[in-house]
Amino acid sequence: MKICHLVFLVFLFFHAYCDSDVLVGYHVTLAIPPAYSSGFVGRAFIMETDQTEPNFRTAVSVEALDDKYACSLDIFLGNVKVWSSGHFSRFYTADKCMLELTEDGDLQLKGQKEIIGWRSGTSGQGVQGQRLSSRTRLTSFISNNSSLFYSFEIQYDKIVLYLNSGKWKYSYWEFKPYPYGEKNITYIELTSKALEIFNGKFQKVAQITSEQLQPVRFLALGNSTGNLGLYYYSAERQMFQASYQALNGTCDLPLACNPYGICTFSNACSCIRLMTKGIESLPDCSTDGISEGLCGRNQAEMVELQGVTSILRQGIPSEVNISKDTCANLCLDNCTCVAALYISSAEADANLQQCFLYGLVRGVKEIQRGSTGSYWVKMPKGSRDQVHGKSSGLKKWSVIVIGVVDGFIIFIVLAGIGYYIIQKRRQTSLNTRHTP
Numbered sequence: 001m002k003i004c005h006l007v008f009l010v011f012l013f014f015h016a017y018c019d020s021d022v023l024v025g026y027h028v029t030l031a032i033p034p035a036y037s038s039g040f041v042g043r044a045f046i047m048e049t050d051q052t053e054p055n056f057r058t059a060v061s062v063e064a065l066d067d068k069y070a071c072s073l074d075i076f077l078g079n080v081k082v083w084s085s086g087h088f089s090r091f092y093t094a095d096k097c098m099l100e101l102t103e104d105g106d107l108q109l110k111g112q113k114e115i116i117g118w119r120s121g122t123s124g125q126g127v128q129g130q131r132l133s134s135r136t137r138l139t140s141f142i143s144n145n146s147s148l149f150y151s152f153e154i155q156y157d158k159i160v161l162y163l164n165s166g167k168w169k170y171s172y173w174e175f176k177p178y179p180y181g182e183k184n185i186t187y188i189e190l191t192s193k194a195l196e197i198f199n200g201k202f203q204k205v206a207q208i209t210s211e212q213l214q215p216v217r218f219l220a221l222g223n224s225t226g227n228l229g230l231y232y233y234s235a236e237r238q239m240f241q242a243s244y245q246a247l248n249g250t251c252d253l254p255l256a257c258n259p260y261g262i263c264t265f266s267n268a269c270s271c272i273r274l275m276t277k278g279i280e281s282l283p284d285c286s287t288d289g290i291s292e293g294l295c296g297r298n299q300a301e302m303v304e305l306q307g308v309t310s311i312l313r314q315g316i317p318s319e320v321n322i323s324k325d326t327c328a329n330l331c332l333d334n335c336t337c338v339a340a341l342y343i344s345s346a347e348a349d350a351n352l353q354q355c356f357l358y359g360l361v362r363g364v365k366e367i368q369r370g371s372t373g374s375y376w377v378k379m380p381k382g383s384r385d386q387v388h389g390k391s392s393g394l395k396k397w398s399v400i401v402i403g404v405v406d407g408f409i410i411f412i413v414l415a416g417i418g419y420y421i422i423q424k425r426r427q428t429s430l431n432t433r434h435t436p
Contacts, residue, residue, distance in 0.1 A: 027100035030062050032069045032093065040064040043074075046099070054078025054217075054233055054240075060099045060109075065090065071097030071109055071117060078233070080240060082218055085109060088139060091117025133187045139164075140221040142255070150226040150254075156183040159197070161221070161228055161246065163254045163312060168359040170312035172254045173228065173246050177206030190219055195230065212243035225253050251365040252311055260377075262308055263365040272305065272361070272377060294378060295335035302328040302340070302376045309375055310341050310356075312363040317354040327355035328376045342374040 028044055040063070047058040057076045061084075062069055071093045072086035085091070093111025100108050107120035132138075132154055140150040151162045161173040177197050178184065184199045192215035194207040210216050214232040217240065221228055228246040233239075250256050251263035261269040294300035319330060324342045331340035339358040361377060 024101055024103055024105070027098055028060055029096050029098040030060055030071075032062055032071075032095055032097060036064060036067055036069070038064055040069075053235075053238075054080075060097060062097050068092040069094065069097075071111060073099060073107075073109055073118065077217060078240070082220075085118040087141075093117060131187045131189050134185050138221065140223045140226070142223060148255070150221055150223070152221050152228065154185060154188060156185055158185070159188070161226065163226065163363070165360050168314075170254070170314060170358070170363070172226070172252075172311050172313070172363060175206075175208065175246075190216065190230075192216055195219060208244060210243040212241075214243070216243060226255065227253060254312060254363045257362075257364070260361050261364070262305075265366055272364075292338060293335055294380060295333055295337075297332065297381075299381055300332060300378050301381055302332050303379055304328070305375050305377060307366055307369050308364055309367050309373055310339070310358065310363045311365060312356075312358065314356050317352075318357045319355040320352045322353060322355055324374050327374075330355060331357050331376060331378055338378050340376045342376070344373060 028046055030042055030044055033040060042062040043059040045057050045059045047056075049056040054077050059074050059076065061072050061074050063072070064070075069092065070086055070090045072084050072091065074081055074085070075083040091109055091111065093115070095112040096110075098110045100110060102108060108116050109118040110116055134154050134156055136154045138152045140152075142148050142150070147166060149164050151164055153160050153162060157178055158174045158176040160171050160175075163170045163172060184205070185197060186200045186202075187198050189196050189198065194209040194216070196204050197206045199205050208230070210230050210232065212232050214234070216230045217233055218231055219229070220231060225247075229242040230244040231240045232243045234241050247253055250267040256263045257269035260272045262272060264270055319327065322330075324344075327340050327342040331337040334357060336359050337357045339361050341356040341358070343354045343356075364375065
């Protein structure tokens with residue numbers, strides 16, 4: 001089971017103790033292979049809790065990554081890596097990877113020539129309890145090569161999940177304990193039953209409750225889905241399972257589909273096929289940045305897609321109280337914008353018309369027709385006429401493509417019913433003929 005390395009652990013409810021101690025002056029060293037070996041992983045487990053499975057273990061690790069060797073301090077709960085010193089910034093080294101607890105109480109990872117690649121910063125300090133204060137920001141990286149990453153952020157008035165892409169930042173889930181706009185979240189704390197939220201007076205004001213009787217072991221943000229979950233250990237299946245998930249629908253996940261993909265009612269992905277002379281969309285829906293860097297009416301045009309919206313939102317709309325066409329033109333004239341979402345008063349808060357601009361085409365899903373919102377995609381000038389001729393246009397064609405998967409499923413179901421009825425009638429007719 002792959003769970004994001006960004007995890008908020010619960011230690012207080014299991015009363016575990018370490019069967020080995022790390023004393024001042026302690027150090028352990030791992031030798032690094034002289035030649036690079038892809039897939040190499042070397043670990044030295046230095047501490048382990050004596051408790052019922054799954055137990056905690058601490059290890060110094062050397063892993064082959066990006067044609068180099070990374071040195072890290074890792075914590076495991078069972079077979080799941082729940083924390084790593086190299087989660088945000090890797091420490092690459094050669095010759096050796098050494099962990100040392102200094103005389104003044106600082107835990108350090110060192111490489112060749114005593115270069116310090118990571119330190120705990122606990123010199124002369126006591127380590128605080130398992131609480132996360134407001135303004136905390138935890139991150140989860142989707143892959144080594146992706147510029148996208150998720151973040152879990154505790155703000156004064158809410159808890160938010162974000163998809164980050166360069167300078168763009170989009171929320172896709174939030175939890176507000178104060179429905180009337182109060183701003184007083186001081187910290188959150190994970191217990192064996194829930195994620196509890198406290199104000200400045202140390203009063204619990206809200207909680208996100210586990211849906212299982214088994215104790216919660218950790219909170220995690222999935223590095224592939226971006227879903228926030230509380231996890232418990234299933235002794236029967238010998239694995240960790242989610243007892244709560246913030247997002248329950250596939251189409252509510254920010255990266256459910258590839259770029260320029262639309263998540264349909266049947267939880268399948270359909271493509272927005274942008275085409276221009278000499279350029280075709282790829283099989284995975286991606287157009288390889290075909291709309292990026294385009295701006296102005298001489299280079300690009302905006303196409304409205306009917307029956308779709310985006311689950312991604314910016315913290316503050318780019319503009320309010322403007323028309324739908326003005327919103328589309330804002331994206332058209334912005335060289336970094338590739339899509340726009342316009343939400344009218346029927347859907348917006350405080351009876352506003354809101355305009356959101358996007359630097360990527362992700363998080364798009366199908367919705368019921370008749371919605372007063374509008375979703376626009378930027379495309380190269382003239383692409384509209386290259387799809388099926390000048391008379392059809394991308395707008396009409398894209399609406400057909402969005403529903404193609406659902407339409408195919410409906411066709412199969414109706415065909416099956418029709419076949420059953422015909423066969424039933426034939427059988428009845430044959431029985432009638434053979435009746436004396």
